[in-house]
Amino acid sequence: MTSKKPRAGSRSRVKDRDAVIGPSSLAHHRPAFADEADQPNRQDVALECGWGKLILAHTYAQPEDVAREVQGERAGARNIAIYVRDPHVILAQAPQQLFLDPSHTFRLALQSFAMPDDVAVAYRIRRLNSMEDAEAINRIYLARQMVPADPGFLWTHRDSPNITYLVAEDPFSGAILGTVTGVDHVHAFGDPEGGSSLWCLAVDPGATMPGIGQALVCHLAEHFRLRDRAFMDLSVMHDNEQAIALYEKLGFERVPVFSIKRKNAINERLFTSPAPDDAALNIYARIIVNAARRRGVDVEILDASAGYFRLTLGGRSVTCRESLSELTTAIAMSRCQDKRVTQRILSAAGLAVPEQREADGSDDDVAFLQQHGAVVVKPSDGEQGQGISVDLRDAGEMREAIERARQFDSTVLIERYCPGQDLRIVVIGYKVVAAALRKPPVVTGDGQHSIAELIAKLSRRRAAATGGESTIPMDAETERCVRLAGYAMDAVLDEGVELAVRKTANLHTGGTLHDVTHFLHPRLCAAAVDAAKALEIPVTGLDFLVRSPALSDYVIVEANERPGLANHEPQPTAERFLDFMFPFSITRETTYAQDAETTH
Incomplete structure (x- = not known):
């Protein structure tokens, strides 16, 4: 390299x-100004x-x-x-x-x-x-x-x-x-x-x-x-x-x-004591709670460590777990949790999804790999990028990845690997409110530090920027990605050399979000809304693979029933969530992505 x-x-x-x-x-x-003595x-x-x-x-x-x-x-x-x-x-x-x-x-x-x-x-x-x-x-x-x-x-x-x-x-x-x-x-x-x-x-x-x-x-x-x-x-x-x-x-x-x-809303946390249990809320619950309080919506923390709270305005009261609320039915939630069901529903709705099979340890697993050349292995019910291995091309590595995925769910899926950019589209109230490219963590060599040291430094910076939510695991998958690139963890990268240390772009494993809401192709907006409607889920994060957010071709690889609304700046995702929860609390004109002019 x-x-x-x-x-x-x-x-x-x-x-x-x-x-x-x-x-x-x-x-x-x-x-070149006047003499400083003057x-x-x-x-x-x-x-x-x-x-x-x-x-x-x-x-x-x-x-x-x-x-x-x-x-x-x-x-x-x-x-x-x-x-x-x-x-x-x-x-x-x-x-x-x-x-x-x-x-x-x-x-x-x-x-x-x-x-x-x-x-x-x-x-x-x-x-x-x-x-x-x-x-x-x-x-x-x-x-x-x-x-x-x-x-x-x-x-x-x-x-x-x-x-x-x-x-x-x-x-x-x-x-x-x-x-x-x-x-x-x-x-x-x-x-x-x-x-x-x-x-x-x-x-x-x-x-x-x-x-x-x-x-x-x-x-x-x-x-x-x-x-x-x-x-x-x-x-x-x-x-x-x-x-x-x-x-x-x-x-x-x-x-x-x-x-x-x-004293103002920007620096409120500096001059007020946190409400009971607020300090235990994660960033995804906190962004909604803080936005609610600024709007005058009453907040009751029910279980801070699990992210449960109740929002009340007037005679309306809604219990939430981060962005998952009572307005999402158990049926919609179960459809998103089981990735097999998600794929079948979206395919039946005419939306593009990758081919998929349930891993059973037979020769059919290997035949599926040989048919597609490269696959993704992931638990059927998983979140935050746990247990996912991407771009597997060797039968032995695929079997190892299946065993790792079984640590998170007994049902493991093998899916056709679709190269492309990882795009998260957030849909609230069946309207697109944010879109962001998710990029895997990449370290850049300086000719001084080892790859392991560079990963540790980047991980600390990612954690500081996301309230501790984003870190790069020093696990077998990270070591595999580094090894595939031809390096050992103790190798020193030359100055300027870039190395992707994970294949997945999930925020929780060190990925980064880059807002592309106003560059989103109308067909991608429509596909995201159609997917949410097919799943009958009003608040969701759809994971697409695309050549570019400005182009129309795509595949949908996942739907999340509890999408993280943090780290989508400058899009006001928490505000849009509250618009949906309490429409009578809206105090300014709301513009959604699919209503805005897009750039092709």
Whole structure:
């Protein structure tokens, strides 16, 4: 296996001023503005950052002015007051609207900072230089459940002396893998201490290379060091142990600095105690519960560990287990649980499904494999990708996979392997509300770490991005996929070499979701709705294999009676679920995918 070549022309779109950020180029990024010595010490400074205002509280003379500025938050934004001297005094101005942010502030002394030897060089750190970059930054914010910023704002302010936007780019694909924002305090308010700060560090949860966050932090620090700034501050949640460990490794030290925010739905979990048992809910139940409370729907947690809760509005009450509710009948649920029944019903409805047989250990199993060349083995009743082996071409491996699948269900199915992209389409109320390509976990070599180490690093990042729901199992199936590619787990991949470490794209085994709702071919939308109607299930996730979501050909391989509604950003799947549960609670116009214009 050889490294991929850089994409043709991938560097040509980068302007000279936006060259790769590094010690040799950062010196040329000193802004051509008035002499910094002439910068006045400004008062009452609040910088608009796209996601809200950064309020430099120590530039304000009156605490009530800080409180007023924090409360002046525009809808959907988040204001942060940093460098608060007397937080108790500011909180006293509006105790019902403001709260003390439970974050630590860390400071890095820049004049003694040196780029660590282990900073990854497998990607390019550069400044934002196109509207495409701005849209990618916003996509990463949404994927990490962060407050989005208007891409137009980011693009318009790309040359601001106050704010610097850096991105990490994959030099092979041109994809944006991460982003960080820096604020220059000298240009922002004539800071006599010569400081700077770091904000909005975010890495794409689907990024396959390690060390992206560290590289962004270090290059921003070097950027400000070459501007002769004295320090760089950042704020991090007190319980974010992984991030704190990184900052301390880089030389950051805690400083007694406080921040204040406004109480709103975005940061509700920071200033309220969780409702009883809420902490035990998984991400799929939590997304619905939180959306319900924001809408004024009463929530009663029945069994948090199993995901059961009751939603009540007016005289209507519905019990749910995550996205499975009383509105799904036992018949519909059983049709989805038994994959044999699912296949027969969808086939009878004229929908495309792969050929299938029940494994019985006879020569007919081998004959089925020989007929189709490659097969999938899976338990008849299973979920979360458990017990599934894909693209089996050897009779011995097929028999081993059958035995693994029997650990999850006594009935095991052998299915014709259909190559293609794994597409999940979510249908609620017989309308398509979201579609996402599911991609298997892929690691990218850096020439330093073993495949096992790369998998562990990617697994930690996937877990952090999904509330612990997505991890890559270090099991026989992962080892088989690595071995099929010609590697051992302790092998070191060359820089830039990509390796898929699972064949399945299930989120629970490390897969990633990539929204394609507005590119979905109308025939795929229609097939998903027809499948839901054939199964008589109002809320379902259909698993398709397609050449492309923009093309019409497909096969349906599975229907899920309890589809996960999390990780489908930017589609508001939980909102659409509540629209279906409580249609009289809808407060804005609802647009569904099949009603929207599609791109072919």
